[in-house]
Amino acid sequence: xxxxxxxxxxxxxxxxxxxxxxxxxxxxxxxxxxxxxxxxxxxxxxxxxxxxxxxxxxxxxxxxxxxxxxxxxxxxxxxxxxxxxxxxxxxxxxxxxxxxxxxxxxxxxxxxxxxxxxxxxxxxxxxxxxxxxxxxxxxxxxxxxxxxxxxxxxxxxxxxxxxxxxxxxxxxxxxxxxxxxxxxxxxxxxxxxxxxxxxxxxxxxxxxxxxxxxxxxxxxxxxxxxxxxxxxxxxxxxxxxxxxxxxxxxxxxxxxxxxxxxxxxxxxxxxxxxxxxxxxxxxxxxxxxxxxxxxxxxxxxxxxxxxxxxxxxxxxxxxxxxxxxxxxxxxxxxxxxxxxxxxxxxxxxxxxxxxxxxxxxxxxxxxxxxxxxxxxxxxxxxxxxxxxxxxxxxxxxxxxxxxxxxxxxxxxxxxxxxxxxxxxxxxxxxxxxxxxxxxxxxxxxxxxxxxxxxxxxxxxxxxxxxxxxxxxxxxxxxxxxxxxxxxxxxxxxxxxxxxxxxxxxxxxxxxxxxxxxxxxxxxxxxxxxxxxxxxxxxxxxxxxxxxxxxxxxxxxxxxxxxxxxxxxxxxxxxxxxxxxxxxxxxxxxxxxxxxxxxxxxxxxxxxxxxxxxxxxxxxxxxxxxxxxxxxxxxxxxxxxxxxxxxxxxxxxxxxxxxxxxxxxxxxxxxxxxxxxxxxxxxxxxxxxxxxxxxxxxxxxxxxxxxxxxxxxxxx
Numbered sequence: 024x025x026x027x028x029x030x031x032x033x034x035x036x037x038x039x040x041x042x043x044x045x046x047x048x049x050x051x052x053x054x055x056x057x058x059x060x061x062x063x064x065x066x067x068x069x070x071x072x073x074x075x076x077x078x079x080x081x082x083x084x085x086x087x088x089x090x091x092x093x094x095x096x097x098x099x100x101x102x103x104x105x106x107x108x109x110x111x112x113x114x115x116x117x118x119x120x121x122x123x124x125x126x127x128x129x130x131x132x133x134x135x136x137x138x139x140x141x142x143x144x145x146x147x148x149x150x151x152x153x154x155x156x157x158x159x160x161x162x163x164x165x166x167x168x169x170x171x172x173x174x175x176x177x178x179x180x181x182x183x184x185x186x187x188x189x190x191x192x193x194x195x196x197x198x199x200x201x202x203x204x205x206x207x208x209x210x211x212x213x214x215x216x217x218x219x220x221x222x223x224x225x226x227x228x229x230x231x232x233x234x235x236x237x238x239x240x241x242x243x244x245x246x247x248x249x250x251x252x253x254x255x256x257x258x259x260x261x262x263x264x265x266x267x268x269x270x271x272x273x274x275x276x277x278x279x280x281x282x283x284x285x286x287x288x289x290x291x292x293x294x295x296x297x298x299x300x301x302x303x304x305x306x307x308x309x310x311x312x313x314x315x316x317x318x319x320x321x322x323x324x325x326x327x328x329x330x331x332x333x334x335x336x337x338x339x340x341x342x343x344x345x346x347x348x349x350x351x352x353x354x355x356x357x358x359x360x361x362x363x364x365x366x367x368x369x370x371x372x373x374x375x376x377x378x379x380x381x382x383x384x385x386x387x388x389x390x391x392x393x394x395x396x397x398x399x400x401x402x403x404x405x406x407x408x409x410x411x412x413x414x415x416x417x418x419x420x421x422x423x424x425x426x427x428x429x430x431x432x433x434x435x436x437x438x439x440x441x442x443x444x445x446x447x448x449x450x451x452x453x454x455x456x457x458x459x460x461x462x463x464x465x466x467x468x469x470x471x472x473x474x475x476x477x478x479x480x481x482x483x484x485x486x487x488x489x490x491x492x493x494x495x496x497x498x499x500x501x502x503x504x505x506x507x508x509x510x511x512x513x514x515x516x517x518x519x520x521x522x523x524x525x526x527x528x529x530x531x532x533x534x535x536x537x538x539x540x541x542x543x544x545x546x547x548x549x550x551x552x553x554x555x556x557x558x559x560x561x562x563x564x565x566x567x568x569x570x571x572x573x574x575x576x577x578x579x580x581x582x583x584x585x586x587x588x589x590x591x592x593x594x595x596x597x598x599x600x601x602x603x604x605x606x607x608x609x610x611x612x613x614x615x616x617x618x619x620x621x622x623x624x625x626x627x628x629x630x631x632x633x634x635x636x637x638x639x640x641x642x643x644x645x646x647x648x649x650x651x652x653x654x655x656x657x658x659x660x661x662x663x664x665x666x667x668x669x670x671x672x673x674x675x676x677x678x679x680x681x682x683x684x685x686x687x688x689x690x691x692x693x694x695x696x697x698x699x700x701x702x703x704x705x706x707x708x709x710x711x712x713x714x715x716x717x718x719x720x721x722x723x724x725x726x727x728x729x730x731x732x733x734x735x736x737x738x
Contacts, residue, residue, distance in 0.1 A: 062130040064147040068107050070099055076144070078614070086146045093136045096143035097123065100134055110158050112165035115173055115354040116286065116303055124167075129155045129196075131169060139639055154228075154239055156258050157192035159185060166354060172242065173355050174258040177249070185246055185254040186222060193226055193244070201225040201241060209241070211263040221247030225261055240264040259355040269311040275300045278361055279315035281308060285356065296370060302359040309335060312348055312361070321346070332358070343369035406500045407477070410450040415457040424511050425491065426461050428454060432501075438513035443506040451502055454495050455480045467491070467510075486510065534575060534583040542569040542633055543587035549574055549628060556723075556737045563640035565721070565738045571631040577622055580629040581607050584620055593618060615639070617719070641738045646721045648692065648738070653716035655691040656737060657681065659726040661704070667724065669693070669700035669714075676726060704730050 064085045069075075073087040089096055101111055101123055109125035109132060123134040131150030136143055154172035158165065162176040178185040190200075199205065205227065206212040214225055227241040243261040246254050272282035277293025278300045291298030313323075320341050327336040327347045335350040346363035365373070417426035423436050423443055434445040447454060459469060459482065467484040474481040478497040483490065489510040496503050534545040544551055550572040555564035573580050581602065585595065588611060596610040607622040616638035623630045641647040648654040657674060658681020659665050665676045674689045681688035697715040707730055714734055716722055721738035 060129050060151055061149045062127070062132055064132070064149060067132070067147055068103050070096065070103060070145070073145070084146060084148050086144055088139060088142045088144050090142050093121075093138055093143045096145060097121065097134075097136050100136075100145060104132070104134065110162075110165065112158075112167040115166055115168055115175075115356065118166075124150065126152060126158065126167065126169075137639070138642055140642060154242075155196050156198075156242075157189065157196065159188055159256065162256070171240075171260050171355070172258060173260075174256065175354060176256050178246075178254040178256050180254060181252060182221065182246055182248045182254050185256065186224075189224070189244055189246075189256075197230055198226040198228050198242075201227055206241075209261075209263045212261070213263070218245055218247060221245065221255075265307065267307055269307050271311075271315055275302075278363065279312065279319070281311045296365045297363070299362045300359070301361075303353070303356040308350055308357040308359060312359075316348075407450065407497065409448075409500055410453075410497075410502065411448055412450045412453050415449055415453055417457075417461060424513060425458070425506070428457050431504075436511075438511070441507055441509055441511035443511055444504065446498075446501045446503050448501060451476075451478060451480050451495050451497055454502060454504060455482065458482065458493060458495075462491075484510070534573070534579060536583075536587055540569070542567060542635065543584060543591070544569060544571050544631070545573055545575070545580075545583060547574060548572060556735065557640070557644075563637055563643075565637055565641045565644065565646060566736065567635045567637075569631065569633040572625070572628045573631060574628050577604065577607065577624060577629045580622055580631065584622075584631075584633070588613075588618075588620070616641075636738050641721065646690070646738055648719055648721055651718050652692045652694055653718060654721040654738075655693060655716070656688060656721060656723045657690065657726075658688040658723060661726055661730065663705055665726045665730075666703045667700055667726075668703075669698050681723070681725060700724070702726065702730070702732055 061083075064083065067085070069087055070089045070091075072089050074089075076086040076088065091099070104123075104125055105111060107127075109127045111123060111125050113120070114124065121136060125132040125134070129152050131152045133148045133150045135146045135148070137146075138144075150169070152169040154169055156172050156174050158167075158174075159176065159178040159180070161179040163179075164175070164177050166175040167173065178188075180188070193200075201212070201214060203214060206214055206225065212225070216223055223246075224244045225241055226244065228239040241261040241264050242258050245257045249255055269281040272280045272284060274280060274293070275287055276289035276291045276295070276298040278289070278298060280287060280300060280302065285303045287300065287302035289298070289300045316339055321339045322341075324338040324340050324345075327338045327349075329336050330349065332351040332353070333349050334352060335348070337348045339346045339348060344363045344365050346361060349358075349360040351358045411430070415428040415430060418429050418431065421427040423434075424438075425443070427434060427445065428447060428449060430447045430449045431445040432447060434443075436443050449457075455475070462484050463469065465486075467486045470483040470485065472481045472483060480495045482493045482495070484493070485491075489508065491506055491508040491510040493504065493506040532547075534547055537544050537546045537548075540551070541553060548571050550570075552570050554568045556566040556568075557564040588595075591613070593611045593613045596612060598610070600609045601607065602609070605624050607620070609620050611618040611620065613635055616636040618633070618635040621632040638647065646654055646656055655669070657667060657676050659676040659678055660681070662678050664678055667674050667676060669691070670693055672691065674691065676689060693716060695716060695718045697713060699711060699713050702710045702712075704726075710730065710732065712732060712734075714722065714724070720736060723733075723735045723737045725733045725735065727733060
């Protein structure tokens with residue numbers, strides 16, 4: 024069915040569950056000795072040039088690297104394992120998976136491949152065959168799921184030879200051919216069913232699977248002749264052993280979904296104009312949908328035209344929507360596609376209702392706003408009535424560079440920063456007049472300002488190359504005055520040149536690790552921030568960065584990080600390390616990639632910047648810089664094309680490049696250095712900025728919706 028082909032693929036492997044059972048059942052012993060159903064992956068053949076990754080020893084996994092690309096490595100591994108007797112197959116609905124799956128007797132194997140620093144990493148993990156069925160020698164187009172089981176393939180022999188093969192091998196694996204007596208527990212079992220140009224046999228497995236994990240359902244073997252002399256083979260769970268009625272799972276896109284569902288995809292929501300659900304399902308689906316849709320007020324309107332792959336296509340409708348339900352078969356699944364569309368009349372009714380609701384909301388909001396404005400105006404008038412408009416005199420005891428009025432309260436003056444703040448019971452007008460008069464008489468010249476209202480005034484004064492900016496604003500029952508500028512800086516507050524202005528106090532207690540932090544940081548801190556960098560669609564970040572301020576001597580903080588990073592497997596690089604009383608910078612190699620620790624001193628505390636790069640994630644996303652160079656990744660969140668000129672190169676950046684819908688934007692490789700770049704957007708003047716990049720770094724330049732440029736170190 025067309026809708027299904029656009030949907031998600033079903034994994035159907037139960038890998039985590041299987042691995043958990045393996046760990047509980049036989050972790051204390053070698054796999055080969057403890058469980059004949061589990062292969063010892065350490066004994067399997069490896070490709071030429073393989074180098075085993077011994078950093079994380081694992082009984083049930085082996086990983087090695089080879090100096091070839093992933094595609095070539097995967098094909099070579101498939102040939103190597105096939106030569107060792109392992110038969111490759113694919114899972115139903117998972118034909119495009121890059122992971123290879125194999126079966127050899129009653130043992131299963133998975134081989135996965137990843138790119139790692141220009142090489143391929145190969146991982147072998149065992150896969151338990153819960154429901155073992157025989158594979159005909161030389162079979163092609165093998166599709167297999169070891170949990171139900173399901174087997175689909177083309178046997179090379181004729182029908183009689185293939186039938187004899189399965190009769191012998193099924194019995195050898197513990198399968199028993201069902202008879203009317205042994206099938207009596209299933210009232211609907213019809214063992215006499217015939218197949219045109221073929222044959223059908225039913226089996227059960229009285230002993231269940233080899234782990235006794237679950238009781239095996241009976242299966243149906245169907246063999247049919249082909250025109251080329253070969254035989255089509257299918258083994259699936261017998262229809263009479265499947266549930267006759269399905270329960271409802273949680274809705275998807277506001278539409279019913281049966282349980283169990285192997286995979287599903289939904290578009291839209293319960294209130295969307297168009298919504299869709301597609302799924303791969305088990306039988307009894309048509310009865311489920313007739314029941315669930317009828318309970319929701321839907322009715323059948325007859326058959327719809329069949330699309331490729333459809334077995335059933337039904338038109339249905341409700342009071343507001345029309346829909347088409349399509350059901351087809353693939354392997355042992357029922358494939359579902361249900362698409363619902365709101366009727367034009369319902370869309371018009373919804374639009375009218377929304378317009379009426381919006382108008383009511385805006386009317387209510389406007390009325391409430393008018394009430395608030397009126398109440399605020401009345402309150403401000405009442406508060407202003409309590410303020411004094413009388414002329415002001417300067418306080419005699421003032422030690423600030425500018426005079427203070429006699430009504431000044433709560434005075435705060437910071438001479439080193441040139442800041443003054445106080446409150447007063449005088450009006451904005453009285454305070455503005457006071458400063459305009461007193462500062463003018465002292466030689467200060469006022470620059471015109473457009474803000475000069477009864478409740479707020481802004482004034483700027485200058486004299487002899489110095490300036491003072493002053494804001495006078497009514498704040499409730501009092502008026503707040505704030506002033507700053509070079510005219511308020513006092514010489515006595517300035518520290519002597521080269522003088523030491525801080526003392527590194529010894530920590531009162533040893534620094535303790537914060538267990539909840541993703542990168543190490545002490546619990547004794549005044550500031551902490553953590554950031555990660557990644558592209559849309561990539562779960563693993565390319566770069567993690569921690570910044571913090573620690574109220575402790577630099578030596579104590581350095582000792583803390585050396586100890587904690589060593590526990591994480593980070594190795595310190597002696598080349599280029601600098602350590603002094605005021606700063607430190609040390610490069611590390613971590614399990615994920617290169618890292619750097621930078622320490623400094625500011626305001627009596629030790630500042631921390633710890634950055635770690637993930638080389639595998641950067642290589643997978645194709646942002647890894649070339650050796651000795653930096654990489655520039657360009658993006659554009661605006662609605663029109665942009666062009667960037669840097670290092671004598673001009674690059675066009677399409678609208679949306681680097682965003683969620685088009686995650687990969689243009690890239691440039693640059694030698695280390697400082698670069699001027701110019702950004703141009705249609706109808707706007709060019710913007711020129713500078714960017715400094717170092718070897719091994721990857722930087723993103725993202726053009727914002729309004730034409731601004733955000734530089735961000737990605738790696």
